[in-house]
Structure formats: C-alpha cells, structure tokens
Amino acid sequence: MTIKTTNLGFPRLGHKREWKKAIESYWNNKITKDELDNTLQQLHRSNLVLQQNHNLDSVPVGDFSLYDHILDTSLLFNIIPTRFQDRDVDDDLLFDIARGNKSHVASALVKWFNTNYHYIVPEWDNVTPRVNHNRLLERFNEAKALNVNAHPVIVGPITFVALSKGGDQSFEDKVRTLLPLYVEVLQSLIQAGAELIQIDEPILVTDQAAELEAITREAYEAFAEADVAKALVIQTYFERANVKFLSALPVKGLGLDFVHDHGYNLQQIENGDFDRSKTLFAGIIDGRNVWAADVEAKKALIEKLSQYSDDLYINPSSSLLHVPVSLEDETLEDDIRDGLSFATEKLETLDALKRAVNDNDTEAYDRLHAQYTRFQNQAFKNLEYDFESVRAERASAFSERKVVQQQRLNLPDLPTTTIGSFPQSPEVRKQRADWKNKRISDEAYRQFVQDEIKRWIEIQEDIGLDVLVHGEFERNDMVEFFGEKLDGFLVTKFGWVQSYGSRAVKPPIIYGDVKWTAPLTIDETVYAQSLTDKPVKGMLTGPVTILNWSFERVDIPRSTVQDQIALAINEEVLALEKAGIQVIQVDEPALREGLPLRKEYHEDYLAKAVHSFKLATSSVTDETQIHTHMCYSQFGQIIHAIHDLDADVISIETSRSHGDLIKDFEDIDYDLGIGLGVYDIHSPRIPTEDEITTAIERGLQQIDRSLFWVNPDCGLKTRKEDEVKAALTVLVNSARKLRQEAVETN
Numbered sequence: 100m101t102i103k104t105t106n107l108g109f110p111r112l113g114h115k116r117e118w119k120k121a122i123e124s125y126w127n128n129k130i131t132k133d134e135l136d137n138t139l140q141q142l143h144r145s146n147l148v149l150q151q152n153h154n155l156d157s158v159p160v161g162d163f164s165l166y167d168h169i170l171d172t173s174l175l176f177n178i179i180p181t182r183f184q185d186r187d188v189d190d191d192l193l194f195d196i197a198r199g200n201k202s203h204v205a206s207a208l209v210k211w212f213n214t215n216y217h218y219i220v221p222e223w224d225n226v227t228p229r230v231n232h233n234r235l236l237e238r239f240n241e242a243k244a245l246n247v248n249a250h251p252v253i254v255g256p257i258t259f260v261a262l263s264k265g266g267d268q269s270f271e272d273k274v275r276t277l278l279p280l281y282v283e284v285l286q287s288l289i290q291a292g293a294e295l296i297q298i299d300e301p302i303l304v305t306d307q308a309a310e311l312e313a314i315t316r317e318a319y320e321a322f323a324e325a326d327v328a329k330a331l332v333i334q335t336y337f338e339r340a341n342v343k344f345l346s347a348l349p350v351k352g353l354g355l356d357f358v359h360d361h362g363y364n365l366q367q368i369e370n371g372d373f374d375r376s377k378t379l380f381a382g383i384i385d386g387r388n389v390w391a392a393d394v395e396a397k398k399a400l401i402e403k404l405s406q407y408s409d410d411l412y413i414n415p416s417s418s419l420l421h422v423p424v425s426l427e428d429e430t431l432e433d434d435i436r437d438g439l440s441f442a443t444e445k446l447e448t449l450d451a452l453k454r455a456v457n458d459n460d461t462e463a464y465d466r467l468h469a470q471y472t473r474f475q476n477q478a479f480k481n482l483e484y485d486f487e488s489v490r491a492e493r494a495s496a497f498s499e500r501k502v503v504q505q506q507r508l509n510l511p512d513l514p515t516t517t518i519g520s521f522p523q524s525p526e527v528r529k530q531r532a533d534w535k536n537k538r539i540s541d542e543a544y545r546q547f548v549q550d551e552i553k554r555w556i557e558i559q560e561d562i563g564l565d566v567l568v569h570g571e572f573e574r575n576d577m578v579e580f581f582g583e584k585l586d587g588f589l590v591t592k593f594g595w596v597q598s599y600g601s602r603a604v605k606p607p608i609i610y611g612d613v614k615w616t617a618p619l620t621i622d623e624t625v626y627a628q629s630l631t632d633k634p635v636k637g638m639l640t641g642p643v644t645i646l647n648w649s650f651e652r653v654d655i656p657r658s659t660v661q662d663q664i665a666l667a668i669n670e671e672v673l674a675l676e677k678a679g680i681q682v683i684q685v686d687e688p689a690l691r692e693g694l695p696l697r698k699e700y701h702e703d704y705l706a707k708a709v710h711s712f713k714l715a716t717s718s719v720t721d722e723t724q725i726h727t728h729m730c731y732s733q734f735g736q737i738i739h740a741i742h743d744l745d746a747d748v749i750s751i752e753t754s755r756s757h758g759d760l761i762k763d764f765e766d767i768d769y770d771l772g773i774g775l776g777v778y779d780i781h782s783p784r785i786p787t788e789d790e791i792t793t794a795i796e797r798g799l800q801q802i803d804r805s806l807f808w809v810n811p812d813c814g815l816k817t818r819k820e821d822e823v824k825a826a827l828t829v830l831v832n833s834a835r836k837l838r839q840e841a842v843e844t845n
C-alpha cells in the first residue's frame with residue numbers, strides 16, 4: 100500500500116502575524132501597495148515552500164488571501180455589492196467591501212460554519228457575473244515556478260451560493276449562472292497543468308445538504324459535460340457528508356472529515372458507499388485543534404481506509420487556517436510541548452505517518468508515538484473531581500430569591516446597571532503593556548488599576564447608576580484573563596489564529612485538568628465595593644464561553660472539561676460572595692455560537708451548557724443575585740435553555756433588532772429578571788432620552804415591570820470616556836423619569 104499526503108489550506112497570518120501587520124500598515128498609509136504586494140508575495144511563497152519541504156505530495160494554492168477567501172471568490176466572479184459597482188475590481192475595492200469606507204457600509208461578516216473564522220457575505224443584488232482577474236491561476240503558476248507540486252483550491256458553487264444573500268434569482272438559478280464561469284476558471288487551471296483541484300463544499304455537511312442534492316448533482320454533471328470534473332475533488336469538512344451521494348457524482352474524488360464526523364463517514368465507507376476508483380482525501384488529523392495526534396490510532400485508520408480506496412491521500416480534517424502556525428518560538432515545558440501540534444507540526448505528523456506506512460521508516464513515527472504516550476500520562480491530566488458535591492440548582496425558586504434579594508439590595512423600580520467593562524483607553528492599554536513587558540512594577544500597575552477603578556466608581560455614583568461595576572481595567576480579554584490564572588490553561592506567545600480580516604485572536608489552550616487555586620477577581624471587586632454603598636457587581640466569564648473561546652482538550656469529553664471550568668468559576672463565585680459581593684454576573688456571550696452544526700446535536704449541547712452554567716452559579720445563598728449577559732437577542736429555539744439557566748437577571752442586546760426584539764419571548768412566559776439593552780454601544784452616537792424611554796416602554800409591553808432592568812447592550816470597553824458618560828447619563832435620566840411618572844400616576 101502506498102499513500103500520499105496533502106493539505107487543505109495553510110494559515111495566512113504568518114508565524115509572527117506578518118500578514119496582519121503588512122495589511123494594516125497599508126491601510127494606515129505606512130507602506131505602499133508595492134511594498135504590501137512584495138511582503139505578501141514573500142509570505143505566500145514561504146508558505147508554499149514550507150509545505151513542500153514537509154514532503155506533501157500536493158500543496159494547496161488559492162487558500163492565501165488578502166482578507167477572506169469567500170470575498171476573493173466574489174471578486175473573481177464579479178459578485179460585487181451594488182454600492183461598490185462603479186469601481187475597478189482591485190485590492191482596494193476588496194478592502195473597501197470588507198471594511199466599508201466613508202460613503203458606503205461594509206458587507207456583512209458571518210461566522211464560517213462552527214468556527215471562529217468569519218467570512219464576507221456575497222451580495223447578489225443587481226450583479227453582472229463574469230470572470231474578473233483570475234488570481235487563482237496566477238497563484239497556481241507562481242507555485243509551479245517554484246517547483247511546488249500544487250493543487251488549486253476554490254470554494255464550490257453550492258457553498259458559495261448558500262453563503263450569499265440578495266438577488267431575485269432562485270438558489271438554483273444563481274448556481275446555473277455561475278457554472279460557465281466556474282468552467283472557464285477550472286479550464287484555465289487544467290490547461291496550466293492542474294491535475295487535482297480541491298473544490299470546497301462544506302455546506303454539504305449541514306442540515307441543508309439533503310435539499311441541495313438535486314442542484315449539486317446538476318452542477319457537477321455540468322462540470323463533467325465540460326470536461327473539468329476529471330480534476331475535481333469535492334472537499335467537505337466539519338461534519339459527515341452523504342458519501343454514497345457524493346461518490347456517485349462524476350468527479351475525480353472526494354474529501355471527507357474523519358475527525359468531526361461522529362464516526363459516520365468511516366461507517367459509510369465500511370458500508371461500501373465509497374467508489375474505490377476515486378481519489379479519497381482523508382481528513383484524519385484534526386485541523387481545528389492544537390493537539391498531537393495519537394499516531395498509532397491514525398495508522399490503524401489509514402490501514403482501514405486503504406482497503407476502500409486505490410488513491411488515498413491523508414490530510415488535516417480541514418484547512419489549517421484555524422490553528423496557529425508553529426510551536427517554534429514558544430517557551431514551553433517539555434511535558435506540555437510533547438502534547439502540542441500546530442499547523443507546521445501537523446504536517447510533520449502526516450509525513451511521519453506516510454513514511455511509516457509506505458516505507459516502514461518509523462523513526463519519526465516512533466518519536467511522535469513516544470511523545471503522545473508521555474503526554475497522556477501526565478499528572479496534570481488526572482485530577483480527581485467530585486462533580487456531584489457541587490449544587491447545580493439554586494436552593495430556592497426565583498420567586499423566593501427575588502424577595503430576599505430585594506430586601507437586601509433595596510433597588511428602585513427599573514434598576515440601572517452596565518455590562519461590566521468601561522473604556523480600555525490608550526492609557527489603560529499602555530500601562531498593561533508596560534507591566535507585561537516589565538517596564539513597570541507589579542505595585543505600580545496595581546496602583547494604576549485601583550486609581551482607574553476609583554475614578555469610575557465616582558463617575559458611576561455621580562451619574563446615579565444603581566448597580567455598579569469595577570470596570571475590568573485589569574483584563575485584556577474576557578477569556579485570556581481567566582486562562583492566565585486558572586490551572587490547566589496555557590497562554591502562548593504566538594498562538595494566533597485569524598478571526599476575521601486582519602483581526603487575530605490568541606485562544607488559551609486547555610491542556611490539563613482545570614483548577615482554581617487562588618482568587619481571580621477578588622482584589623479589584625472588593626476594592627471597588629469598599630468605595631461605595633451601592634452594590635458592586637462581580638464580573639466573571641462563564642464555563643461555556645471560556646471553553647468555546649479556548650483550544651479545548653479532546654482526550655476527555657467536552658462536557659467534562661466544561662464542568663471542570665464550571666467548578667473553578669463556582670469557587671470564584673463563592674469567594675466573591677464570602678468577600679461580601681452581593682451581585683455576581685457570569686457572562687455567556689458564546690453560548691449560542693457554540694451550537695453544533697447539525698440540529699440533532701443541539702439538545703444535548705444545550706442541556707450540557709445549562710448544567711455547567713448552573714454548576715458554576717447555584718451554590719450561592721438565596722440573597723446573592725446572579726446575573727448573566729449575552730450579546731444577542733435572537734434566541735429562537737434556544738430561549739428555553741436561556742430560561743433554564745435560572746439566572747436572577749439576564750442582560751441582552753436588543754437595540755439593533757428594533758421592533759421584533761421580543762418575539763422569542765412571546766412563546767415563553769419569561770419570568771426572571773431581564774435587562775433589554777436600551778442603546779447600541781457599537782455606535783459612538785449618544786442616544787436621546789426619547790429613544791431610551793421608547794426602548795424601555797417597548798420592553799415593558801412584553802415584560803413585567805418588576806423584572807425589568809435598564810442597561811446598555813454590551814460592555815463599554817471600546818467606547819470613549821465622554822461618550823460613555825453622556826450615554827449613561829441619558830440612560831439614568833430616562834429611568835428616573837419613568838419611575839417618577841409611575842409614582843405620579845399611582
């Protein structure tokens with residue numbers, strides 16, 4: 100048996116974020132377009148050569164982009180938003196569509212399936228599809244000139260149309276419009292020597308796939324008719340695909356994810372659903388996480404798969420866009436390094452497997468096997484937990500808690516509060532950077548944070564808010580902050596991944612059992628409380644969000660990791676309570692975005708999310724008021740889970756969803772405290788008193804007044820100090836007026 104190796108896409112970002120820095124410098128007029136082009140060309144080439152040097156039989160080309168590969172495809176086919184149609188199709192247009200400019204708003208950004216990557220939504224209104232500047236061909240030729248054995252990557256027509264919006268044509272007609280354009284591009288690539296073309300169709304792993312089969316068949320039969328299907332590998336990832344259906348299409352091959360498919364892809368293969376004369380791109384190494392693979396298990400899988408395909412490639416389960424570039428410059432203890440594998444190391448693993456399978460050359464394989472085994476046996480992965488000993492239900496029902504909380508807090512009608520953060524001013528960021536780089540002492544930094552807290556407690560008192568916050572000045576990021584302080588988490592130096600455009604995030608890595616060992620937020624919160632008689636709300640990030648915005652462990656069930664985090668947060672909740680904090684908010688902005696791709700897994704996900712949140716928050720006494728926050732209002736089918744969280748108060752974003760804001764609350768009798776965001780913090784505009792009053796009154800039509808809170812949509816860290824002061828003053832005045840009116844009419 101002989102197998103080959105390939106890859107589906109490589110991170111664009113560059114090991115030290117060179118890509119981001121070059122693009123942003125260009126936006127800020129610090130470098131010219133030529134300089135940008137040169138830097139990016141070098142980066143592109145070094146990515147290709149790096150992959151080639153890892154002995155791949157075929158290196159992907161076309162995954163590299165100046166912003167987003169879906170936007171590249173839109174430009175390639177001239178799917179340009181109406182408001183930008185009078186312009187030349189070039190890179191400046193690309194950036195303007197992505198970011199907006201003085202006269203026109205940007206196109207929408209949407210989450211790429213269940214990842215934290217975001218793509219630019221193609222807009223079909225009034226478009227004149229045609230093939231523009233064929234950059235894919237250029238890049239392919241560039242690879243050839245470097246003697247890199249490359250295969251072009253392009254997003255397929257079914258996925259492209261499914262992710263786009265607007266236009267009068269039906270879904271099918273949009274696909275039909277694009278087919279000849281695809282044929283033109285595919286032909287150009289085949290003529291240039293491409294024998295394999297990876298055509299990404301991840302939409303075919305979603306619940307939508309079944310209803311798309313007819314048009315999928317039509318499209319790929321048309322490609323066969325035009326004699327371009329002979330090079331196409333239909334690539335799926337993130338979930339299972341319908342192997343029998345795709346195998347019957349007249350294409351060269353099929354790419355399947357054998358990591359995130361819940362075992363179903365392999366099952367279908369073993370059922371004989373795969374046509375063995377076709378090429379199989381087998382996604383056996385996880386393209387979404389940072390862990391070293393169990394090479395022994397992977398080798399067994401390869402042996403199994405090789406019985407079902409005569410042309411077998413092994414590759415990551417998806418593009419490596421979702422993982423950092425390399426471990427090279429990390430300073431890590433050896434026992435942790437053993438377990439990690441970023442994009443570059445994943446390519447090494449593929450090569451080790453190939454050598455072991457093809458040539459019985461097991462040197463690299465044996466080393467990886469030993470490392471994997473060592474890592475799995477680490478003490479930090481084998482702590483004991485007693486999940487049962489922690490309460491996952493509040494002692495009393497909300498109706499009883501509400502009474503004792505009110506006795507203690509003595510809040511007015513329509514209480515006002517904020518979501519937690521105040522402006523991360525340039526000064527705040529500078530002090531933190533100075534402290535991190537050891538330019539100022541721990542003591543000086545602590546003093547700075549305290550001064551800032553004091554200033555903002557006074558501001559909040561002057562404005563007249565009812566429940567105050569300390570302002571989160573000590574936090575860089577609501578997940579990384581906790582990752583730095585809890586056992587079991589690792590914060591890397593260069594573990595960046597692209598979130599959207601030039602924006603990158605550095606998710607912490609959960610490598611071991613999670614443990615709370617020392618207070619995380621007590622100092623700042625207690626200090627803030629010492630300055631005022633008003634209640635100060637403690638501010639924590641919840642277990643579901645911490646897990647979802649980290650690289651998670653996969654050697655134990657996800658729900659176990661989530662519950663471990665929940666126990667850690669529970670410790671902090673109890674520590675805050677013990678220190679006299681009466682209101683504690685546990686944010687869960689990522690709860691909804693973590694929903695699995697397929698509906699059949701939603702119920703299980705939500706039940707586990709609710710359980711973890713309750714594990715984190717239910718041990719407090721009845722008098723302690725638990726808040727939560729989410730940055731969206733379209734709860735739809737998850738509204739019941741939101742209610743099940745049993746938080747005393749939830750604050751949610753609503754101001755951008757206008758009239759339909761509370762639709763989801765109509766089919767459920769929402770009977771817990773709720774703060775509907777009354778103004779949009781994403782805009783620098785100061786709301787008027789009328790606007791806020793209207794927003795409150797609209798909410799009151801749906802929600803009982805005794806449950807209603809008045810607050811902004813989200814945290815205020817991105818706003819300027821003056822804006823925040825002005826907006827909160829208006830907010831408090833509106834609430835006061837409404838209280839006064841209520842007194843007068845009674």
Ligand code: GLN
Nearest residue numbers: 518519520686688730814
């Ligand atoms: N408490 C956080 C803040 O105010 C919440 C942020 C969020 O919802 N993403 O910034």
Ligand code: ZN
Nearest residue numbers: 729730813814
């Ligand atoms: Zn928010």
